[in-house]
Amino acid sequence: xxxxxxxxxxxxxxxxxxxxxxxxxxxxxxxxxxxxxxxxxx
Numbered sequence: 873x874x875x876x877x878x879x880x881x882x883x884x885x886x887x888x889x890x891x892x893x894x895x896x897x898x899x900x901x902x903x904x905x906x907x908x909x910x911x912x913x914x
Contacts, residue, residue, distance in 0.1 A: 878904075 873879055880888030882897035892900070 873904075 877889055878900065880890075881892045881900065882888065882890070882894055884890040
């Protein structure tokens with residue numbers, strides 16, 4: 873997920889990509905958790 877840049881989506885630059893809102897990041901995490909159960913508890 874780090875290589876895809878998912879971890880830095882909701883973090884402002886220069887540390888992250890800063891391209892999505894908190895709400896969008898939550899939806900991305902929710903969708904990933906559907907297929908990757910270890911994310912569901914985080």
